[in-house]
Amino acid sequence: MIDTATFYNALTARGIDFFTGVPDSLLKDICAYISDNAPAERHIIAANEGASVGLAVGSYLASGKIPLVYMQNSGFGNTLNPILSIADDAVYGIPMLLMIGWRGEPGVKDEPQHLRQGEVSEELLKAMQISYQIVGQGSDIESVLDKALETTIRQGKPYALLVRKGTFEKYKLKNDKASSFPLDREGAVKLIIDQLGEEDIVVSTTGKTSREVFEHRVALGQTHEKDFLTVGAMGHTSSIAMGIAIEKTNRNVVCLDGDGSVIMHMGSLAINGMMKNLKNFKHIVINNGAHDSVGGQPTVGFDMDFVGVAKSCGYTMSETASESDDIKDKLDVLMNHSGRAFLEIRVNKGAREDLGRPTKTPKENKVAFQEFLK
Numbered sequence: 001m002i003d004t005a006t007f008y009n010a011l012t013a014r015g016i017d018f019f020t021g022v023p024d025s026l027l028k029d030i031c032a033y034i035s036d037n038a039p040a041e042r043h044i045i046a047a048n049e050g051a052s053v054g055l056a057v058g059s060y061l062a063s064g065k066i067p068l069v070y071m072q073n074s075g076f077g078n079t080l081n082p083i084l085s086i087a088d089d090a091v092y093g094i095p096m097l098l099m100i101g102w103r104g105e106p107g108v109k110d111e112p113q114h115l116r117q118g119e120v121s122e123e124l125l126k127a128m129q130i131s132y133q134i135v136g137q138g139s140d141i142e143s144v145l146d147k148a149l150e151t152t153i154r155q156g157k158p159y160a161l162l163v164r165k166g167t168f169e170k171y172k173l174k175n176d177k178a179s180s181f182p183l184d185r186e187g188a189v190k191l192i193i194d195q196l197g198e199e200d201i202v203v204s205t206t207g208k209t210s211r212e213v214f215e216h217r218v219a220l221g222q223t224h225e226k227d228f229l230t231v232g233a234m235g236h237t238s239s240i241a242m243g244i245a246i247e248k249t250n251r252n253v254v255c256l257d258g259d260g261s262v263i264m265h266m267g268s269l270a271i272n273g274m275m276k277n278l279k280n281f282k283h284i285v286i287n288n289g290a291h292d293s294v295g296g297q298p299t300v301g302f303d304m305d306f307v308g309v310a311k312s313c314g315y316t317m318s319e320t321a322s323e324s325d326d327i328k329d330k331l332d333v334l335m336n337h338s339g340r341a342f343l344e345i346r347v348n349k350g351a352r353e354d355l356g357r358p359t360k361t362p363k364e365n366k367v368a369f370q371e372f373l374k
Contacts, residue, residue, distance in 0.1 A: 028295025273314025
């Protein structure tokens with residue numbers, strides 16, 4: 001495996017000292033090391049992968065130095081527009097390094113939502129005419145970086161490092177700010193599910209939130225047709241829920257979202273809030289201030305006013321809670337409110353080590369869910 005300190009030092013020795021991106025489970029160790037060692041103003045965890053390319057473009061224009069952008073391959077699609085319409089050598093010609101976690105690599109066991117992404121990762125890079133290297137445990141990082149830098153500078157456009165699972169040695173984030181709320185995310189999920197009615201529809205965000213929804217249904221002896229588990233497409237959960245709410249105006253549609261998901265495509269809040277004729281859209285954001293499903297890297301969730309943002313976007317109810325009794329009371333108000341309703345629930349990050357995964361396939365989930373909607 002590649003030592004995180006060795007990799008980081010090899011980057012900085014080559015003048016790479018600006019880092020930005022969206023955390024990935026395969027890159028969590030090197031991302032944690034960067035968080036602990038890069039100055040705060042030189043490491044920006046971006047709202048989404050496209051925004052991180054924009055940050056990198058600006059950094060290069062102002063400094064003339066090569067930036068590093070990291071992401072999971074599932075988020076690479078967010079970069080297509082800024083790469084092809086800004087950074088490509090046919091436009092402005094902006095060199096940068098892309099470090100991409102290769103989830104779903106062919107022949108490597110992974111979750112269903114990553115399989116197609118992994119299968120087409122190399123083809124996407126080729127189609128975009130982005131030169132790349134595959135990086136794994138045995139890679140000579142000095143020669144890898146030398147070739148990457150020489151190529152990105154010579155070509156005047158991004159160059160990618162496609163990183164295999166298990167490439168980096170383990171590293172635990174040291175600058176980890178702990179919160180002290182009464183509940184963690186799973187505790188909040190249980191409170192919410194327990195308070196829903198028989199006909200209520202649930203759309204839950206990607207990552208551990210959907211896994212906890214699934215496991216709580218199992219613990220209750222319930223089936224899963226009421227829940228659409230959005231196992232991929234981070235940031236689009238509320239749009240999926242809104243699409244359902246438009247079609248099923250006589251039933252409550254509950255969107256279980258996360259802070260990282262909302263921040264990634266926050267413009268959706270404005271569209272949701274402007275749907276003035278809808279009375280059944282219930283948007284719950286479980287805010288733990290972290291990208292908890294991919295290593296616990298911080299978001300700006302605790303530094304911003306979600307309630308104020310939702311109000312300004314047109315939600316007719318917008319509240320926050322963290323104590324169990326207050327959550328229950330505000331959930332009751334939320335579910336009975338006639339309009340676009342928003343509730344932020346602040347919780348601690350972290351999850352059980354033995355948290356399972358859905359035993360139903362996405363297509364089985366879809367079929368059962370559509371039957372429930374009928």
